[in-house]
Amino acid sequence: MNRLNQLYAWLMLLPALLMLLAFTYLPTVTTLWHSVFYPARGSQPAQFAGLDNYRMLIDDPVFWQALSNNLWYALGTVPLSIALALAMALWVNGRIGGRTALRLAYFTPTMLPMIAVANIWLFFYTPEIGLFNRLLECVGLPGINWLGDPDWALPSLMLMTVWKEAGFFMIFYLAALQALSRDLYQAAALEGASALYTFRRLTLPLLMPTTLFVLVNAVLNAFKLVDHLFILTKGGPNNASNLLLYYIYENAFSFFDSSYAATLTVILLALLVTLALLQFRLIERRIHYR
Amino acid sequence: MLNRRNTRLALGLTTLLASAAQAQTALTLYYPVSVGGPLTQVVDGMIADFERQNPEIDVNAIYAGNYNDARVKALAALQSGQPAQLSVMFSIDVHELRDLDAIVPFDEVVETAAERQWLQSFYPALMENGAVDGTTWGIPFQRSTIVMYYNKEAFREAGLDPEQPPKSWDELAEMGQKLVKKDADGQVERWGAMIPSTGYPYWMFGALAKQNGAVLMNSAGNETYFNQPEMVEALSYWRDLSRKYHVMPEGTIEWGTLRQNFLEQKTAIMWHSTGNLTAVKNNAKFDFGVAMLPAHKNFGSPTGGGNFYLFKKASPEERKAALQLVQFMTSPEQAAKWSIATGYMGVSPAAYDTAALKQYVQSFPPAAVARDQLKYATAELATHQSGRVRKLLDDAIQAVLNGQAEPQAALDTAQKQAQRILSRY
Numbered sequence: 101m102n103r104l105n106q107l108y109a110w111l112m113l114l115p116a117l118l119m120l121l122a123f124t125y126l127p128t129v130t131t132l133w134h135s136v137f138y139p140a141r142g143s144q145p146a147q148f149a150g151l152d153n154y155r156m157l158i159d160d161p162v163f164w165q166a167l168s169n170n171l172w173y174a175l176g177t178v179p180l181s182i183a184l185a186l187a188m189a190l191w192v193n194g195r196i197g198g199r200t201a202l203r204l205a206y207f208t209p210t211m212l213p214m215i216a217v218a219n220i221w222l223f224f225y226t227p228e229i230g231l232f233n234r235l236l237e238c239v240g241l242p243g244i245n246w247l248g249d250p251d252w253a254l255p256s257l258m259l260m261t262v263w264k265e266a267g268f269f270m271i272f273y274l275a276a277l278q279a280l281s282r283d284l285y286q287a288a289a290l291e292g293a294s295a296l297y298t299f300r301r302l303t304l305p306l307l308m309p310t311t312l313f314v315l316v317n318a319v320l321n322a323f324k325l326v327d328h329l330f331i332l333t334k335g336g337p338n339n340a341s342n343l344l345l346y347y348i349y350e351n352a353f354s355f356f357d358s359s360y361a362a363t364l365t366v367i368l369l370a371l372l373v374t375l376a377l378l379q380f381r382l383i384e385r386r387i388h389y390r
Numbered sequence: 391m392l393n394r395r396n397t398r399l400a401l402g403l404t405t406l407l408a409s410a411a412q413a414q415t416a417l418t419l420y421y422p423v424s425v426g427g428p429l430t431q432v433v434d435g436m437i438a439d440f441e442r443q444n445p446e447i448d449v450n451a452i453y454a455g456n457y458n459d460a461r462v463k464a465l466a467a468l469q470s471g472q473p474a475q476l477s478v479m480f481s482i483d484v485h486e487l488r489d490l491d492a493i494v495p496f497d498e499v500v501e502t503a504a505e506r507q508w509l510q511s512f513y514p515a516l517m518e519n520g521a522v523d524g525t526t527w528g529i530p531f532q533r534s535t536i537v538m539y540y541n542k543e544a545f546r547e548a549g550l551d552p553e554q555p556p557k558s559w560d561e562l563a564e565m566g567q568k569l570v571k572k573d574a575d576g577q578v579e580r581w582g583a584m585i586p587s588t589g590y591p592y593w594m595f596g597a598l599a600k601q602n603g604a605v606l607m608n609s610a611g612n613e614t615y616f617n618q619p620e621m622v623e624a625l626s627y628w629r630d631l632s633r634k635y636h637v638m639p640e641g642t643i644e645w646g647t648l649r650q651n652f653l654e655q656k657t658a659i660m661w662h663s664t665g666n667l668t669a670v671k672n673n674a675k676f677d678f679g680v681a682m683l684p685a686h687k688n689f690g691s692p693t694g695g696g697n698f699y700l701f702k703k704a705s706p707e708e709r710k711a712a713l714q715l716v717q718f719m720t721s722p723e724q725a726a727k728w729s730i731a732t733g734y735m736g737v738s739p740a741a742y743d744t745a746a747l748k749q750y751v752q753s754f755p756p757a758a759v760a761r762d763q764l765k766y767a768t769a770e771l772a773t774h775q776s777g778r779v780r781k782l783l784d785d786a787i788q789a790v791l792n793g794q795a796e797p798q799a800a801l802d803t804a805q806k807q808a809q810r811i812l813s814r815y
Contacts, residue, residue, distance in 0.1 A: 237577070248642035248643060334588065
């Protein structure tokens with residue numbers, strides 16, 4: 101009976117496992133394989149390169165810049181969009197007029213395609229005719245060359261990303277908030293707990309599973325969402341806003357260097373796995389699943 | 391009985407139709423659009439005309455984004471076994487496409503004397519990027535040079551003669567300063583000039599270099615000359631336009647929004663592809679002029695834009711049909727129509743001899759500026775591994791314009807790295 105159960109379980113898992121094998125694990129292995137070969141040119145077969153591609157990577161200043169940009173990008177967008185998402189969720193969870201309209205308004209940026217949004221923001225950011233500089237002008241501040249100044253290009257990308265992502269994460273928080281038990285809040289009210297105390301000791305801990313989920317997703321997105329770069333900066337000026345995945349795309353499709361692109365992908369993959377493990381380790385201890 | 395006969399008839403008809411469909415040659419081509427305006431409709435219209443004249447050829451023309459996207463899509467299609475017999479791609483992709491063994495030269499496909507003659511019918515400057523080792527790999531289609539658009543009303547306002555745009559680097563700096571308009575707080579309301587430095591900075595730089603009497607690379611595409619003294623001087627001048635003369639804003643200037651800036655009179659002068667001409671003409675609410683780029687040692691601009699390429703993976707019939715299509719698309723009448731609709735150049739002298747384009751040039755003289763500039767034109771930066779080499783130069787230019795590096799140092803680095811990449815070829 102037990103054995104039959106086992107077989108049954110494996111059979112149930114098989115379809116998903118096959119899909120994962122075909123579309124996740126197999127590509128991972130081929131990527132590793134490609135990263136130790138030189139790129140094939142024309143009809144000649146690719147030659148074994150050993151660790152040459154990795155040596156090239158260590159010597160490549162653009163790679164290091166893209167990596168550090170990406171870390172800053174994650175550091176800038178992840179906490180901010182999560183905090184904003186939580187604030188918005190708390191706000192639209194309360195009993196206020198026009199609640200549905202407000203929820204929809206917050207969620208709209210998520211529904212729009214990234215490329216379309218970036219095309220609009222490109223004009224927001226344009227120095228002479230853009231919305232942002234007009235606003236600055238109204239309060240008497242000098243304009244900024246948002247995407248053309250290396251100090252501002254990356255923060256400008258971050259700003260748009262936070263705007264785009266916060267609404268999405270808000271939905272998860274909102275769902276979690278609505279599932280929280282009223283009893284606990286009544287008990288807190290009876291005890292005379294302040295709003296802040298209730299939030300800190302009751303709401304926040306109960307939302308921890310959602311926070312982990314959102315955090316993992318936000319960190320992943322910080323590394324895999326680069327659609328807007330194609331429109332806004334193309335990684336420029338002078339790589340000031342280049343991110344790892346965009347650099348991989350450039351190598352694979354602009355430079356036709358699939359080997360180096362594979363090498364960069366291996367690094368990105370290793371980075372993401374490490375980050376995911378770290379997050380699970382660190383946060384799991386502070387989560388109370390019910 | 392009747393029923394059976396009907397069935398047989400239907401069967402016979404089906405076979406007939408099927409054989410008719412087989413006699414058709416189907417072509418797939420990808421093409422890019424890199425400037426604004428509804429250019430896809432223009433291309434679709436031309437393709438429809440071709441199909442009407444050649445009912446035995448069926449053309450599937452696919453709009454594929456900018457030049458980079460078009461190349462990626464066409465090559466991806468080929469690799470995955472999808473048919474593509476020809477495409478419009480960046481004229482500077484030629485070395486890379488040859489290295490990938492993806493294209494055949496037109497010399498191998500033309501057969502008759504008339505067809506060989508046709509190969510010689512285009513402007514020589516437009517053939518520079520398409521000819522390697524004496525063989526023709528690309529036929530010019532959507533080709534451009536960089537021209538200078540200027541706002542005549544701004545010129546009048548600044549006390550300048552609107553019929554005398556700057557003809558030299560010194561004049562550009564000098565007039566540019568007069569054209570800058572500031573409000574009461576000292577904020578700039580209108581800049582003197584803008585040269586775009588995203589998207590295709592190397593292209594604009596190629597113009598400055600040519601004006602200073604130098605070219606960026608050899609025609610075999612395995613040597614670059616990024617750090618010659620003329621180049622350093624050219625890049626210094628570009629930087630000085632913003633940091634010394636304050637004619638241009640500091641930092642990089644976005645290629646994609648520059649036309650809008652010009653149309654909203656936020657800059658009195660812009661350097662841009664002639665492919666924008668018709669869009670500017672249709673949208674400018676002020677009197678504007680178009681002129682050749684200013685000279686230093688001489689006039690100069692690189693050519694730019696897309697060529698027709700023939701892919702290797704095609705049957706002889708398909709190649710023949712593809713050649714027919716290319717001949718149609720670049721024929722004087724079609725080239726004239728295309729030039730009027732977009733601002734791109736008529737690719738052959740014969741195109742400018744057609745009644746349509748002659749009349750258009752007469753009623754709208756700016757349409758001839760790009761052509762007149764052709765005699766000073768040079769090839770656009772094209773090398774082996776062009777994407778990587780181009781990025782090296784782009785990064786150097788942007789670093790200098792942003793004040794992160796000095797021209798000499800930045801160009802030295804770019805040259806050293808480019809030479810390392812090209813040493814294999």
